[in-house]
Amino acid sequence: MSEIRRILIVDDDFQANGKTDTLFSNCGVPVEVRIARNKNQALAVLDDWFAQGHRPNVVTIDENSVFMNNVVSDVGVDSSLKSLDKTAGIEVLSAVISRCEAEGKNYVPDQFFMHSQDPINYPPKCDYPLGTLYTEELYCISWWGDLEERGNLHVDGDIPNNASLEEQRRLKAKSYMFSPPASLLRAYCNRTWGTNFILDEDEYEDTYVRPERLKLNELVRMYDSQLISLETLFSYYEPQKRAFEERVILNGKPKMSGVQFVDSAGDSMAGRLAFTHADINKLKQEYPQDKIILFANEYTTEIGALLPLVDGFILIGKGREHLKTLAENNNKACVLNYTPIEQSAEFRIGHKSVSYSGIFNATAKPTGIHDLECGHIVTLDTVEGRVYPAELPLKSSMDVDKTCVERFMELANTARAYGNTKIHANADNETAIAKALKDGAEAIGLVRTEHMLMFEGRRPYYLKLALLSQDEGEVSKALSKLKALHIEDLQQIFQQGATTPIKVRLFDAPASEFLTDAECAQLRADVGATNMRGAQLAAQKPSFYQMQIESIFAAAELSAHGGHVEIMVPLIRSVDEVLKYKESVAAAARFAELPYEYGVMIETLDAYEQIEDIAAHVDFISIGSGDFMSEIMGGVPRDDYEGIDEWKIANGITVNPFDYMTQPLAEKVIDLVARAREANPNIKISICGQQAGKDYQTIKLATELSMDAVSVPARAIKQVQVDMAHVIATSHSINMEDTPQQHAQPAQELI
Structure with a gap:
């Protein structure tokens, strides 16, 4: 060696x-x-x-x-x-x-x-x-x-x-x-x-750039001419290219400097800068055809309420993970920083140089950005994570023949037919569901109901009243208002999904994402510090989950939804919780006379330890890789970057464990899947989280474990189709000359 x-x-x-x-x-x-x-x-x-x-x-x-x-x-x-x-x-x-x-x-x-x-x-x-x-x-x-x-x-x-x-x-x-x-x-x-x-740059061009431009077209041509097999085609494919995540990018290299941010999502875009709700209203009146980009120092509930009104946003403080999730699932552009840090760059506007430098702080705008007022056009480069103080030309990232891409996707799905694992989508509204189904999602694997209740119109007001008020009459009225709005939102989702199976997760949002600091303290005093999320919060506020369960069945009935109604309870920690909500769902289903499936998310070590008992009482489980990884790391949250670095150094890991599969998580997942199937051979198992949408190794592990599904953002569906095809086509355990059939091959190691 x-x-x-x-x-x-x-x-x-x-x-x-x-x-x-x-x-x-x-x-x-x-x-x-x-x-x-x-x-x-x-x-x-x-x-x-x-x-x-x-x-x-x-x-x-x-x-x-x-x-x-x-x-x-x-x-x-x-x-x-x-x-x-x-x-x-x-x-x-x-x-x-x-x-x-x-x-x-x-x-x-x-x-x-x-x-x-x-x-x-x-x-x-x-x-x-x-x-x-x-x-x-x-x-x-x-x-x-x-x-x-x-x-x-x-x-x-x-x-x-x-x-x-x-x-x-x-x-x-x-x-x-x-x-x-x-x-x-x-x-x-x-x-x-x-x-x-x-x-050498010439060697780089000869080795990578020029062959890549021809590679896809040539591979498809060779396969269609029966010169190579499907296995050979995908064995030549470079699975980490991410070439099939179609997005809008800059058209050419900018001739000006931009400010570097450390994370981004969505399509690159140009729009007019806004700092407040009043700015947004003003720009909509003066420039009704232009897109709007909201600038925020940190995520707050007030900022959250403005997100439906804008097309993109710039965040320089805390709240990155939540806003990135919203961007990915609502087709919005964003650039984000981990923490307020010093940035330095030079904007060149015409012949004028504008200094952009200073410590980002809690003021309305960071020091040094005074030249960029409300209405100024900026461009967000979401590939490199940069902000430019002018409108730059944009183009599609798909720079190869679209006919060739479509044929390659057909071949990818042919290869996928030899495997077990389906591709589901994370989508929280009818627009996102439509895009996901168009791109090839085989079901909707995660609808986050909290995103329906936290932002638009009067929903945040009634949500706070339902969880914070000590007046039973006020709580009842708030829940009634929320139920009517919830049914309306869910009905649109079920109508868009038609006969597609749709997995709806009950409310699960950290209190800090929809409550002020004072309101968080009030809720903590009421329910206890360990009962602020998911099933534990619902146990303290039982009428809240009951309202959601009834809303789901009512919306499915009104929409004449022909697919499965699947209800998923988040952050389960005990079998007692599983049984409690199982009975609530069964009672609502009997009243609505609708078929359904009941399942839970496995995101805690408590649930992992009790997986045999949990699996015996549910139709499906979904492994939430983000929260599960946090527990494996001893409770390090995904936005604690110093804590993440310390854990990585202590465990000899070089990647961000919330973005990429690591050995500690893989070992738990492999063990969990085996034990769950032993306890309930008919159980359906999937994995969701940001890993599944970007990490080839996560797709590889799920495919080799023959999981029923991976659930990913709509943008990533095509890339995941190709990645999964690559795993299957290059597997020695699958003979692709045979008729496609089920291949359940437990993974023995993380490759």
Whole structure:
């Protein structure tokens, strides 16, 4: 077995920029990559390796930072900080060298690198254990036997990554990818380890870009000419391209600077900027044909009420996960930050340069954005996560022959016929359901009823009254109003779905998403801190779920829905909860005289431990990967990025566990599926969550476990169809010369 090379990357914003999704995974040699965001985390990684008798082969450190030195990273960003800390990388390098030397000469890395997207000439005088370095250039320190020997090399431009064509396209878009400094670490890895990183732009074009343009057309032509088999066609397909997620993108590279955000969703778009409800009303009157983009410092219930009125939004503070979900399921564009951080960029408007710089704070607008007033046109680039202060041309991302794509999708669904797993859609309104069915969804796997009640019209008012009022008369009146509105919304959904099975999940939203801080405190005092969500909240407010259950059956009856009515209870923690709501659903079904199926979401470790008893009493279960992963991580929420980083370092994981399948979650899922089927051979099992819509390994695991379905956002359906076809076509356990049949092959390992 080849020697494992170990690389430590120290970079405060590495995860935010999405560079490590599958870092070094296809570089040609086995590599273990560990990520640290600051000095303390870097030293913890070293200690872990040293305890196992390992040493790092390469350490690469970001040369400037707002987070990496201990003072900043341990206590948060100092409000007085006005610029990047241009010595933090040097301080981390010094600490790492000291720690390695203290462990012994055999534990000192072969090579140190300083990397930067914007190389600059410094640093100031900095003391090292081996002496003093003072130079006009950043140093790459080399250790070849004698610890005092060092090479005077340039700062590196970026981290190499052969993970996927998508990542290579991202790197190529950056002007420094093939400049000499940027090739430094790639060249070192190729020279010393035999990796296969591309160093030359012409080689990149010849290897990836030109063949990719011909690949799809050529593969389809060869199959239709009976020159290759279906297995061969999909074995040539690169499953991580995400080429089938049709979306709107920028038409060409912008000739102006944009402000970088760290997350995004939806189609790229141009629209007029609004900051308040009054701004939105004004723009709708003055520019009725134009789209509107709402700017918000953080998500609040007031902001939530405005979302149906706009086409896109910019978020710079908390609430990212919730808003991204809303964007994906309501076809809205968004760019988002994890936390309020300092940003710096230069907008070029005509011949005028406008400075955009400053600490984002809780004021109406961030410092430095004063030139962009209400009504100013901006463009959201949701591919790169950038905001540009002008209207830019847009185009469809589908740049290959549409006839060819349609034929390829036909072949993908032919391959999928040899498997068990269906593709369902997450959709919360009739528009989203229509798009999902058009794109090939075989059922609606998740309708989140909270999104019907939290925003539009008087619904939020009645929702708060129903949950917060201590007056029984007020609660009864609020529930009656909500029921009428709920039936109206659900009826439209059932009508749009016609004969399609539709799985409706009862209310499950964190209180902070629809209540103010004061209202959250009021609810907490009433129901208890552990009863603020899902089935536990409903146990304290039993009339609320009863109203929802009756609304679902009433809407299905009024719409003459011909598909299955499927009701799903979220956040189950005990068998008693399962039985309680099962009886409520059965009673409502008897009254409505409608067929139905009853199931629950498995999102807690309590439910996981009791899965045999739960499975015996339900028709289906749906594994909610996000909340389940949070519990596996000890309760770390998906928007606690420091907590996520700490967990990743402690568990040797380089990807965001809420976006990609990891071994801890895979092990639980495999065990859960086996035990549930043993307890109830007829049970239907699916998985939903943002992982299923973007991660090939999640689709692979679900397909190999022969789950009944994966439920994904409508935008991802075509890509998931192709990914699933790739899994099936390349499986050695399936003979595609035979007639399609059911293949239930439990997964033995996560590949």
